[in-house]
Amino acid sequence: MMFLCAERGLWGVGLISRGTLGVVAISPSAGHSFGCLQELGWGAVIGENIQTCCQLCTHGTSGVLIMDEVITEYIRRTVLKIPRDEIMAVLQKWGFLSEAQLQTINFRQTKESISHSVAQLCEESSANIKQAALLDIIYNHIYPNKRVWSVYHMNKTGEETDLFDFRDFKKKFRRRIQSALINVTINFREYEDNAIWIRIAWGTPYTKPNQYKTSYVVYHSQTPYVFISASVLRSNLPLLCQALVFASNYHDIREMELRSHCLNSLKDIVFKRYSQNFQTNYPQQERNVLTENVDLRINDENRSEKERIHRLNLECFGDGPQPKLDFAQYKLETMFKSDPRWDVLEKKEPFRCLVKFSSPHLLESLKSLAPAGLADAPLSPLLTCIPQKARNYFKIREKKSLLPGSFVSP
C-alpha cells in the first residue's frame, strides 16, 4: 500500500493488485472528492476507511493510475530548476527521452512551457520513480553548489586491504536503511572519478517518501571521507551515518568542522588536491616573477617589500588556484586583555565573541590581502591553516598556562 498525494489536495490511496491501480479518495466530504475525481476522468472507490477501500479495490475495481502524475510533476519541477539553455544537455545526459522526442520540444518558449512539454513526454513514456530520481541526481551533480555540503570522517581499526565492491556497498547500504525505515527511496549513481552519488528521499514509518525532502551523499570508495548534504530532516542523519559506516566497512563516523557550498573544493581540501608548495630540485613550473610594466622610467620604491610579501604568500598558499570556501567562523572564548587600570569587566570571565569571515571565495581573498596592502604578511596562522587543517569552524580558548596566549581546539 502506498500513500499518494494528488495535486488538488485530495488524499489518495493507491493499490497495486494484479496490475490494477485503484484510486480511493479519503476526504471529509467524500462526495465532493468523488465529483472531482470523476471530472479528472478517474473512476473512484469511496469508502469510510482504508480497510474497506482496500477490500473494494482488491476485488478488481478498475481505477486510474495517478502515481504517474506525482512523478511527472516532480520531473517537471526538476526541469524548471535548470537554466533554459542547458535543459537540452541535461535531458540528453539523462537519456530517458529519445533524441526524436527531444527534437519535438521547442526550447525557445518559456521555461514553464518547456517543463510542461517534458512532463508530457515523460508521462507518455511512463517514467517511473527511478528515472525521476536519476534526473534529480544528474541535476544535483551538475549544480552541486546549490546545496550546503558537510564533511564527515570515518575511522577504522583493521588493516586488511579493502576490496571495495560497488554492488556489495549498494546492497549493504540499502539493507541497513530499509531495516530501520522502509519508506525511503534510495538511488545510486557512480561517476568516472570513483564518486558514488546516493540520493535518499525520506518518508516516515507511516507516510511514503517525500521526493522533495532528499539527502545527498557523495562517497569516494576506499576513502574515509563522506560528503553529506542533509535535508531539513536532521533526525534521519544518525540512520544515514550508521548505514554508511556499515556499508563501507568502517567503525565510526564523526562530523568535521568543514562546510561549504562548493563540493569540489571540499573534495580538494580533504583529498589534498589543492596546490601545496613543495620544494623540488627540478623546476616543475616557472614561478611567475613579478612581471609588471618593464617601463624603465617607472621606479618601484617598494620592490623588495613587494617581493618579500609575494614570497611569503607563495609559501602559505601555493601558486595554484585555492579551494573555494564561503566562510570561516571563529568562536572566541578568550579573556579580554586590557590595561589593568581600566577595569572593564569586574568579573574575569571569558569574553564570548563570534567572528565570521564571509566571501564568495574566501581563500583567494585572504591570499590577496597582503599584496593589496590590507594586512601584514605573513598572515595569522589561524587564517592560513584552513586548508591544511581542513576546517572552517574554530573555537579559540585561553591557553591554561602561565604564558598568555590562545590555542585552537576542536
Next chain:
Amino acid sequence: MLLYGEAWPRMPDTESLQDCPCVGPTREPDLHPGFMEEERNSDEKENALQERSLSAASRDGELQISAVPLAQGKVEERKVYSGDGVLGYLEMLEAQAHELGLKQEEKEQQEKKLDRLKARVQELRAQRDELRAKVELQEKRLLDKEGVVTDPAKPSAQTVLEWKMKSIKAMLQIFYLTGISGKLTKHGVCFCISTAYEGTYLDSYYVDLLIKPEVKIQRHSVPVFIPLEQIAKKYLQTDIRRFLSVLSDHLNAYVGRRHQADQLEEHFSDRIEGTLQRNSLCNLLVFNYNVSSNNKTFLFNVRLLYGDLCRSLPTEAIISCETGALSLLAEMAAAHSDAFRHVALHKAFNLLFNAKESQD
C-alpha cells in the same frame, strides 16, 4: 602687488621682452618691474610705478587691473598699493625669488649640457673599445698566420666552478627519474616519489617531513586511499629508507593498476560489454567480454582482485559465465585467468584477442 608673474615659465631664449614679438613697445609703462629682465632699469620703473599707483590710489581708491599679454598667454594682474613696510618687503622678496629662479634655470641648463657631454663621452669610449677589439683581433690573426702557437686559453677557476655547479644542478634536476628524490628544506626534507609503469612516467607525489623533534609528516600530496598513516606508523620512526621504499611500492603499484585499467578502456572499449567497474585503488576490476567458441558467443564475466597493494598484477582472476556453459569453456576460462594473472591487463587482452584472431 603682482601675484601671477613668477608662476609663468619664461621662454628660454627670450632674454628681454623687447625681443619677444608678442609684446609691443607701448605696453612698457604698464609693465610691472617684475616682468622685466635685469638689464632694464627696474628700479626706475618701480619708483615710477609706485608713484603712479599711489596717485592712482589717492585718485580712485580702487584697484586697477591691467592686462599684460605675455608670449605664453594672458595674465591679469592686480596692482595693489605698493607702499613701504610689508608690501615693500614683499616686493623685495619677490625680486629675490625671481633672481633665484633665473639662477636655477641657468644651473639646469648647465647640467643638461653636462649630461649631453657625458653621453658623448660614453659613446666615444664604446667606439674606442670596439676599435681596440678589432685591432687585437687583427693582430691575433696576423700572429696565427705567422704560425706562432698561442697558449690555449686557460679556463679560470671561476668558469670551472660555474660549470661544476651547472652540471650538479642538472644532475639534481633529472634525479627525479630515479623514482625517489629529495630536497632539504628549512625544517627537514621534502621527498618526491615519481611513479612510472613499464617505461611511462606517471604522477609525482610529495611527502614533506619534519626532522625535529621527531620525524613526522608535515604535509603530503599522497592520495587519501593509500594507507599512508599505516605505513608511517610502522616504518617512519625507525627506518626512513624502508618507509620510502614501501610507500613508493604502494604508489607505483596503484599507478600501474590505474594505467592498465585506463589502457584497457581506451584501446579495448569495443571488446568490453558495458562498462569497466573499478574502485579508487583500482584493486577490484569487474568487466564482461565476449568469447566465441564453435561459432557461438558467450559472455565471460571477470573479477580481478588485487589482494596485494604493492603489486600491479591481480592475485585472483575469477572468470564466470552466465549460462553455465563454463564446463565447456573451462579450458578457455583457465587460460584466460592465467593470462590475466601473469601479464599486464591490456597486454593480456591483446594476447588473447590477437592470438585468437591469428588462430581463426
